[in-house]
Amino acid sequence: MATTLINGINYSWANVTLILFGVPVVGITKISYKRKQKKENNYGMGAQPVSRGYGNYEYEGSIELYQDEWQRIIAASPNRDPFQIAPFDIPIVFDGSRIQPEKHVLRSVEFMEDGFDASQGDTKLMITVPLVIGGIEK
Template sequence: MAGIPIINGINYSWASISFVLFGVPITQITKISYSRKQKKENNYGAGYDPVSRGYGNREYEASIEMYTDQWLQIIALAPNKDPLQIPPFPIQIIFGNDGEIPSKDVLQSCEFTEDPFTGSQGDTKLMVTIPILPASIDRSA
């Protein structure tokens, strides 16, 4: 089977991703993770084999890693300086290389669920990983 060539011979890399948070492009994000899952299970009746399949709720989770100084800027602008009080917001993840039409994932109705901090002696940069609760994930919006 012949392989499908990559458009322009260029694959996405970290440099081809941009992030929009609160309507502003954010450059100090160093990692993002998001996923959705759905419970699915076989239903049984007479005999050993399933007679149907049941589908449960979809669940969404996400997190971002960013430089602590960027997180502190978000905290400074949050209601009562508490990022857990920020109303639901979208996060846009835009994938694109030069000469390509960009695609976009949107994490909808996100809320921060923790306000963490960790630092260690000898750190040359301070990073923070913030868990996020999205209500849905729109792929290639």
């Protein structure tokens, strides 16, 4: 008897490819990004809102990658300083057999921090790098 997949095949981490500077990054373990917009009620007479105001769009994100992958980025940076890299785009491709391909692009990205954290017993060294993002295309 054949098993029926009720909702088909879902995207998974195995379907995500992140491209930095034209090269797929294999040492990345996490990508996080979001877009938000400030929205608030405006008040006049009485206690109930009389209108709603809409503010700016804001973008934030981060990547988590292996220390050696981050060191390669630093080595290729101008003056070995990742903060001197000109704003760049990060394409994120969702692709694989039996799923609908999709692509997101983080626009005008720059790295915001360059830190290090390790503890006794760590079997891998990971770096989380916050990103400043100028826009997100989906």
